[in-house]
Amino acid sequence: MSDPAVRLSGLSKSFGAVAAVAGVDLDIADGEFFAMLGPSGSGKTTVLRLIAGFEAPTSGRVELGGVDVTRLAPFERDVNTVFQDYALFPHMNVVDNVEYGLRVKRVPKAERRARALAALESVRLEGLERRRPNQLSGGQRQRVALARALVNRPRVLLLDEPLGALDLKLREEMQVELKSIQREVGITFLFVTHDQEEALTMSDRVAVFDRGRIEQVGTPADIYEKPVSPFVAGFVGTSNLISGEAAQAVLGREGTFSVRPEKLRVAGLDDAVDAAEHSATGTVSEVVYAGPATRFVVELDVGGRLIALQQNLQVSSMDVMGLRGTRVRLVWHRRHEFAIVSQEGVS
Amino acid sequence: MNLSRTARTALWAMLAAGLGVIYVPLLIVLVNSFNTDRTFAWPPTGFTVRWWEAAWNSTGVRDALWASVQAGLGATAIALVLGTMVAFAIQRYDFFGKNAVSLLILLPIALPGIVTGIALNNAFRAVLEPFGVSLGLFTVIIGHATFCVVTVYNNVLARLRRMGSSLEEASADLGADTFTTFRLITFPMMRSALLAGGLLAFALSFDEIIVTTFTAGAGVRTLPLWIFENLFRPNQAPVVNVVAAALIVASIVPIYLAQRLSGGDAGTR
Structure with missing residues (x-):
C-alpha cells in the first residue's frame, strides 16, 4: 500500500x-x-x-x-x-x-x-x-x-x-x-x-x-x-439518548443507547409491536411542522425524552398539530439502537 | 436625516464661518503677493509680479528652500525606515516592553517643540561636538526625524492591522519565501501607507521652526527660519508674503495626495 x-x-x-x-x-x-x-x-x-x-x-x-x-x-x-x-x-x-x-x-x-x-x-x-x-x-x-x-x-x-x-x-x-x-x-x-x-x-x-x-x-x-460517544451522537444529528433506568425499563439493558429520530415510528398506544422491535410509551409535548416532515417531542413515561421525525406523506399540518398532548407509543427496530461507549466508561 | 430649513441654514452658516476664519486670511496673503503697495494697503492699489520676481531672484530664499528640502527629505527617509521597522515589530511580535516602546514612539509628537529643541541642542553639543561635528543640516535632520517617525509609524501600523496576516500566509502557502512575499504582497499593500506617511513627515519637517531653531546652528537657514528672520524687516515684507503664498499652493498638493492615498484602499496599484 x-x-x-x-x-x-x-x-x-x-x-x-x-x-x-x-x-x-x-x-x-x-x-x-x-x-x-x-x-x-x-x-x-x-x-x-x-x-x-x-x-x-x-x-x-x-x-x-x-x-x-x-x-x-x-x-x-x-x-x-x-x-x-x-x-x-x-x-x-x-x-x-x-x-x-x-x-x-x-x-x-x-x-x-x-x-x-x-x-x-x-x-x-x-x-x-x-x-x-x-x-x-x-x-x-x-x-x-x-x-x-x-x-x-x-x-x-x-x-x-x-x-x-x-x-x-x-x-x-x-x-x-x-x-x-x-x-x-x-x-x-x-x-x-x-x-x-x-x-x-x-x-x-x-x-x-x-x-x-x-x-x-x-x-x-x-x-x-x-456514534461512539454521546458527544458524537449529539453533535452529528439530533441526539436521542436513552440511559439509566429508562434503558433498563425499555431495553432491559444497562448503558446509554442512541436511536436517530427518523428511525422512530409514532404509533397508537395499543398498536402491535413486532418481536424485532422495541417501544416506549409517552406523551407528545411538542409538534414542530417543518414542511416535508414533522418533529414530535415525546416525554417518555419511564423518564427522558425522544424526538421522532415523521415524513408528511399523507398528513397535512392540521392533522399533526392536533397530536400535541396525546399519548403515543414510539416504536423502532432493534438494529437501529446503538450502545454508546461513553468516555467516562459508563457503558 | 431630515433637518428643518432654519437648522440647515444655520449649520451652513456655521460651516461657512468656520472655514472662512481659516481660509480668508490665506486668500489675503495670496492676493497681497500681487499687491503693488509695499505695506499691503487694502484694497490693493494695483497688480504686479514684481515681488514674485524679487523672491525668485533672492539667493536667501533659494538657499533656505534648498536647505528645507534637504532637511525634509533626510528626515522623511529616516522616518520611513525606522517607522516601518517599529510598526512591524509592534504589530507582528510580542516582546517585553511592547506597550512602553509604542508609547515612546508616539511621545515626541506631543512633547513641546521647545523642550525637544533645548534637549537636543544640549545633547548634540555635549556628544557630537567633541567629535568635531557641529550643529548644522545633519542635526536638523535628526531633530526632525524624532517626530517624523510617528507619522510613518501610525500609517504603517494602521495598514498592517487592517491587512492582517492571512495575505502573507496565503503567499507562503502558494510557495513564496519570506522575501518574495514581502516584495510581491506586503510592500505593495503598504506602498500607499508609506507614501501617505512620508508626505506627512515631509510636511511636518518642512514647516518646523522651534526644534530647527535649536538644532540648526549658525550656518543653516531653513525656509521657516528665513521667513521668521525677515518677517519684521519692512523691505522684505512683500517677498516674505510671496514665499508664504507659494507655500500655500505647494502644500495643497501633498496633503491632497496623502488624503487620497490613506483613504483609498488597496484599489491602487
Missing part, C-alpha cells in the same frame, strides 16, 4: 497553558475527500494550520506522502489552502491571483497564463480574469480562491470552512460543485467545518473533533448511524 497523503502522529499544539490540539493520530488516503468536523475551539482549524505549516506543533509529526514535513516552512510543503476569508490579494486582478503560485515557482509566463485560465474555467469564472477581488461576489471570490489553490496541483488541498461565508442557497450549490471538482482533479481534499450536514453530504470520511482530540473517524454513515 502506498503512503497516505497525510499522516499525523501524536500531534499536539499548546498555546500557553491551553492545549488546542491534544494528541491527534490520523491517516488520510490519497484522493480522499476528508472532513474534520467539530464545534469552534475543538482544534480542527489548528490541525489544518499545522498541516499547512503556519503553526509548529508542540509535539508529534506531520507527514505528507510519507515524507516528514514537521520542520518545513509553509512554502516548502506541497499543500495549498483555501482560506476561510479567501485571502485574495486585493492589489492583483483575478488571473494574477490565480497565477501567483506558478509565478513564484518561476513557471514560464505563457504556461502559467494558460494553466490559470484553465483553472478559472474549471470553476466557471471565464470572463472575469481582469476583475479585482473587491469587484466580485462572495461566491465568485470563493471560486477564485479555489482556482488559485488548485492551479498548483498540490498533493493535498486544505479548505478552512470554505463555504462558511456563503448564504444557504449558494452553499448547497458549492457543496455539490466542490465534490465534482474533487472527483475531476483527483486531489486529496481535507476540509474543516462545523456544519455536520456539510460534512456528511460531501466527504468520504469524517473525523469528529472535541476538545483537541478526535472522537471518532469513519464514513458519514458510520458517524451518523453508529
Whole structure:
C-alpha cells in the first residue's frame, strides 16, 4: 500500500497553558475527500494550520506522502489552502491571483497564463480574469480562491470552512460543485467545518473533533448511524439518548443507547409491536411542522425524552398539530439502537 | 436625516464661518503677493509680479528652500525606515516592553517643540561636538526625524492591522519565501501607507521652526527660519508674503495626495 497523503502522529499544539490540539493520530488516503468536523475551539482549524505549516506543533509529526514535513516552512510543503476569508490579494486582478503560485515557482509566463485560465474555467469564472477581488461576489471570490489553490496541483488541498461565508442557497450549490471538482482533479481534499450536514453530504470520511482530540473517524454513515460517544451522537444529528433506568425499563439493558429520530415510528398506544422491535410509551409535548416532515417531542413515561421525525406523506399540518398532548407509543427496530461507549466508561 | 430649513441654514452658516476664519486670511496673503503697495494697503492699489520676481531672484530664499528640502527629505527617509521597522515589530511580535516602546514612539509628537529643541541642542553639543561635528543640516535632520517617525509609524501600523496576516500566509502557502512575499504582497499593500506617511513627515519637517531653531546652528537657514528672520524687516515684507503664498499652493498638493492615498484602499496599484 502506498503512503497516505497525510499522516499525523501524536500531534499536539499548546498555546500557553491551553492545549488546542491534544494528541491527534490520523491517516488520510490519497484522493480522499476528508472532513474534520467539530464545534469552534475543538482544534480542527489548528490541525489544518499545522498541516499547512503556519503553526509548529508542540509535539508529534506531520507527514505528507510519507515524507516528514514537521520542520518545513509553509512554502516548502506541497499543500495549498483555501482560506476561510479567501485571502485574495486585493492589489492583483483575478488571473494574477490565480497565477501567483506558478509565478513564484518561476513557471514560464505563457504556461502559467494558460494553466490559470484553465483553472478559472474549471470553476466557471471565464470572463472575469481582469476583475479585482473587491469587484466580485462572495461566491465568485470563493471560486477564485479555489482556482488559485488548485492551479498548483498540490498533493493535498486544505479548505478552512470554505463555504462558511456563503448564504444557504449558494452553499448547497458549492457543496455539490466542490465534490465534482474533487472527483475531476483527483486531489486529496481535507476540509474543516462545523456544519455536520456539510460534512456528511460531501466527504468520504469524517473525523469528529472535541476538545483537541478526535472522537471518532469513519464514513458519514458510520458517524451518523453508529456514534461512539454521546458527544458524537449529539453533535452529528439530533441526539436521542436513552440511559439509566429508562434503558433498563425499555431495553432491559444497562448503558446509554442512541436511536436517530427518523428511525422512530409514532404509533397508537395499543398498536402491535413486532418481536424485532422495541417501544416506549409517552406523551407528545411538542409538534414542530417543518414542511416535508414533522418533529414530535415525546416525554417518555419511564423518564427522558425522544424526538421522532415523521415524513408528511399523507398528513397535512392540521392533522399533526392536533397530536400535541396525546399519548403515543414510539416504536423502532432493534438494529437501529446503538450502545454508546461513553468516555467516562459508563457503558 | 431630515433637518428643518432654519437648522440647515444655520449649520451652513456655521460651516461657512468656520472655514472662512481659516481660509480668508490665506486668500489675503495670496492676493497681497500681487499687491503693488509695499505695506499691503487694502484694497490693493494695483497688480504686479514684481515681488514674485524679487523672491525668485533672492539667493536667501533659494538657499533656505534648498536647505528645507534637504532637511525634509533626510528626515522623511529616516522616518520611513525606522517607522516601518517599529510598526512591524509592534504589530507582528510580542516582546517585553511592547506597550512602553509604542508609547515612546508616539511621545515626541506631543512633547513641546521647545523642550525637544533645548534637549537636543544640549545633547548634540555635549556628544557630537567633541567629535568635531557641529550643529548644522545633519542635526536638523535628526531633530526632525524624532517626530517624523510617528507619522510613518501610525500609517504603517494602521495598514498592517487592517491587512492582517492571512495575505502573507496565503503567499507562503502558494510557495513564496519570506522575501518574495514581502516584495510581491506586503510592500505593495503598504506602498500607499508609506507614501501617505512620508508626505506627512515631509510636511511636518518642512514647516518646523522651534526644534530647527535649536538644532540648526549658525550656518543653516531653513525656509521657516528665513521667513521668521525677515518677517519684521519692512523691505522684505512683500517677498516674505510671496514665499508664504507659494507655500500655500505647494502644500495643497501633498496633503491632497496623502488624503487620497490613506483613504483609498488597496484599489491602487
